[in-house]
Amino acid sequence: MHHFDYLDGVLHAEGVSLEKIAAEVGTPTYVYSSATLERHFTVFSEALKPLNAHVFYAVKANGNLGVLMTLARLGAGADTVSEGEIRKALAAGIPASKIVFSGVGKTPAELAFAVDAGIYQVNVESEGELEALSAIAAAKGKRQAAVLRVNPEVGAGGHAKITTGDAANKFGVSFAEAERLYAKAANMPGVSIMGLATHIGSQVTEFSAYREAFLKIRGVVENLQKQGHKVERLDLGGGVGVPYEMSYPYSHGPDTVHAYADMVKEVTAGLDIELGFEPGRVIAGNAGILLTRVLYTNQRADRTFLVVDAGMNDLVRPAMYEAYHEIWPVKQPAADAPRATYDVVGPICESGDTFTTGRDLPVLKQGDLIVFKTAGAYGATMSSTYNQRPLVPEVLVKGPDYAVTRPRQTYEELIGLDRKPGWF
Numbered sequence: 063m064h065h066f067d068y069l070d071g072v073l074h075a076e077g078v079s080l081e082k083i084a085a086e087v088g089t090p091t092y093v094y095s096s097a098t099l100e101r102h103f104t105v106f107s108e109a110l111k112p113l114n115a116h117v118f119y120a121v122k123a124n125g126n127l128g129v130l131m132t133l134a135r136l137g138a139g140a141d142t143v144s145e146g147e148i149r150k151a152l153a154a155g156i157p158a159s160k161i162v163f164s165g166v167g168k169t170p171a172e173l174a175f176a177v178d179a180g181i182y183q184v185n186v187e188s189e190g191e192l193e194a195l196s197a198i199a200a201a202k203g204k205r206q207a208a209v210l211r212v213n214p215e216v217g218a219g220g221h222a223k224i225t226t227g228d229a230a231n232k233f234g235v236s237f238a239e240a241e242r243l244y245a246k247a248a249n250m251p252g253v254s255i256m257g258l259a260t261h262i263g264s265q266v267t268e269f270s271a272y273r274e275a276f277l278k279i280r281g282v283v284e285n286l287q288k289q290g291h292k293v294e295r296l297d298l299g300g301g302v303g304v305p306y307e308m309s310y311p312y313s314h315g316p317d318t319v320h321a322y323a324d325m326v327k328e329v330t331a332g333l334d335i336e337l338g339f340e341p342g343r344v345i346a347g348n349a350g351i352l353l354t355r356v357l358y359t360n361q362r363a364d365r366t367f368l369v370v371d372a373g374m375n376d377l378v379r380p381a382m383y384e385a386y387h388e389i390w391p392v393k394q395p396a397a398d399a400p401r402a403t404y405d406v407v408g409p410i411c412e413s414g415d416t417f418t419t420g421r422d423l424p425v426l427k428q429g430d431l432i433v434f435k436t437a438g439a440y441g442a443t444m445s446s447t448y449n450q451r452p453l454v455p456e457v458l459v460k461g462p463d464y465a466v467t468r469p470r471q472t473y474e475e476l477i478g479l480d481r482k483p484g485w486f
């Protein structure tokens with residue numbers, strides 16, 4: 063469910079024509095829909111709230127200030143993986159009391175920042191980190207609320223690079239060590255160990271993997287409780303997938319989220335515990351598109367390249383994860399419009415800068431606008447300036463209005479990031 067639709071033959075984000083945004087902001091540019099973000103967050107949190115749940119939006123999916131402020135107003139907490147993300151969440155008005163801090167490589171400086179900020183919870187991922195956190199907080203005369211992230215040895219996700227719960231993945235403490243480390247944490251001066259966390263992967267569409275992982279973690283909770291430990295929180299992570307293809311064998315929207323909530327309800331039944339969720343993609347994925355213009359068509363004997371002005375530096379998912387993005391022309395094609403097969407590529411000097419090969423699309427020509435759909439998550443946040451290309455703008459639409467929530471980086475800003483060595 064999203065709010066990108068044709069209106070009078072032109073693709074709109076809510077009430078705003080994408081032709082208008084292209085003319086006024088230029089291309090390439092990301093465009094996000096407030097109504098879609100709000101709907102996804104509301105559906106998710108309402109489905110989970112009856113389970114005594116807190117929802118921490120995963121900032122790394124889309125950390126644009128306008129997006130975070132939109133979600134903050136709905137009461138969202140934030141799941142963060144760096145000091146930068148904590149700062150961004152705070153800047154968006156998400157209080158420290160609703161921020162959790164995950165990640166395998168938190169630096170001592172980042173842990174100290176989190177403790178000083180008074181965040182809700184640190185999701186500790188290793189014994190070394192547990193010791194570091196306790197020492198840092200104790201030196202400040204504080205105790206930081208923490209949960210222990212356990213690797214359930216159940217991987218899931220849309221691609222090997224976004225699977226996190228497998229035994230071979232770097233995330234979390236080993237399943238076998240969880241109870242020992244929990245007992246150790248319970249006796250440490252600088253942490254208040256509150257419970258467990260897990261996160262098995264991203265773009266998870268098979269809830270059987272969740273069920274298996276969550277039941278394993280539940281077993282650890284019960285063992286710890288039997289041993290007399292206080293286990294008050296269980297953070298079940300994020301990862302709920304979204305459909306990237308219209309024909310995806312997986313529905314999205316209230317039905318998916320309700321099925322997820324039902325599964326969680328079943329596997330946590332009878333546990334007296336506060337649940338935490340860290341959805342990213344399912345909130346932001348379908349709430350954004352990348353708007354780009356066709357620069358050239360390059361006809362070869364065996365294929366036609368459609369060269370667009372967006373590159374893998376702007377949207378890396380196809381190059382990095384072999385991800386699929388629907389492509390829609392901004393001008394609505396007639397039902398009987400002629401079609402052609404294209405390899406859609408960007409301008410970057412890498413053959414990997416290919417968004418898709420052999421895609422059947424309405425015939426497109428130089429100057430036409432197209433969008434990559436479902437680019438609201440892991441799009442702009444993963445972009446770079448590779449090939450010295452300025453970061454692209456981000457636009458947030460709300461009903462008939464839009465705001466440029468991140469202007470296009472200027473060449474002065476881009477080049478100004480560097481400093482000349484003193485010896486020149």
Ligand SMILES: *Cc1c(COP(=O)(O)O)cnc(C)c1O
Binds near residue numbers: 141
């Ligand atoms: C990335 C991440 C998430 C969000 O994953 P989605 O697939 O976007 O829902 C949640 N929790 C942790 C710890 C993460 O690293």
